[in-house]
Amino acid sequence: MKKNILSVVLLLLVATSFAQKNQRIAYIDMEYILQNIPEYIEAQNSLNAKVDKWKKKLDKEARNIEVLKTDLVNEKAILTKDLIEEREEDIKIKQESLRRLESLYFGPNGDMYNFRKQLIKPVQDQVYNSVQTIASRKKYDFVFDKSSDLVMLYSNKKHDISNLVVKMINIDQKKQAKKDKIAAKKELLKNGDLSEKQQQIAAKKAALKQKKLSEREERIKKIEEKRKARLKARAEKRKLLKEKRDALKKAQEEKKKQQEENK
Structure with missing residues (x-):
């Protein structure tokens, strides 16, 4: 709640500053832009598939541990003290292993973070570079992200440059694809393939x-x-x-x- 209030106050202060200095502003909707870039959708789907696979593996290990716990409770009456301690130790080891595996997948520097960085960051960098180029060409003083934590109480559609960003990224990608195609042909000609x-x-x-x-x-x-x-x-x-x-x-x-x- 406090964070939202601070965001609103900050937005009002910025708006007042714009009105006083007659500065040029624009905004983008990062979520809209990313959802209109095929490479991002493909990367996100690939990441989601990996996450689902990891979650299924973790769920399977967790169910196995629950089975061991249930079996121990049901058989505790007929087990010796040493066997009980042995099974409890085994359950404890498996629980620790599960926590390590969960951290390996979803920890701060885990596989999900690295995989996301590998797949999605290049697309986000493209968005950032396109915004920088557009802002420089059109001489904008500030460009905000509508989907960020900064709350926008009102936004005039004429200041939205999201479609322009998507268009620029698509043009850049087509140019790069053409260059890659030409380079591939040259390489094939060179190698006689x-x-x-x-x-x-x-x-x-x-x-x-x-x-x-x-x-x-x-x-x-x-x-x-x-x-x-x-x-x-x-x-x-x-x-x-x-x-x-x-x-x-x-x-x-x-x-x-x-x-x-x-x-």
Whole structure:
């Protein structure tokens, strides 16, 4: 109760601060985002399957211990003191073993914690990175998590960027999947592990690429030949014009010389 009251007070103080400083805010619904990421659902289902398996094993061991206890109570009257103590010790050992196994599965650093970290943390990191990117691009001062302990008394849907986060993660995952696919194909080509059909497709792509390259080189060659032809024609035209000017000038000089001689 005290925790909720403190959260409400904190939210009111933050809201007042936003109103005074005119800061940009947004919020996300982490639960909604994670439920719309297929990788997270797959990881969660895998984790749940592991947890169910561990619980069944623990329940089986616990039932076995209860059977031993019941048998001891029913047979205590006909057992010697040494046998009773021996069975009690056996039950005690099995109980301690069960507690250790439970701690191994569900303890602070147990298998469940490590498995969850291994499967789910990468997805949560993706969400965090996407939120950071969106906040930086749109210049948000604060981004809250609606599903966290901070109680939101009211939230305007226009400030919800959850769908934007999901969209960005999906785009990033598609890009990564495309990169992985290309890398896998390159690796197969490198190792020569392609099937006959894949080799045919790869050969066709290589031939098409080479054809396009040859056509491009041919186009460049023709363009260069045309350029050289234009330059040659221009040079010949300039040469012809020069010869004409020189001939005209010579004719004028001879005419002038003849006129002077006639005087």
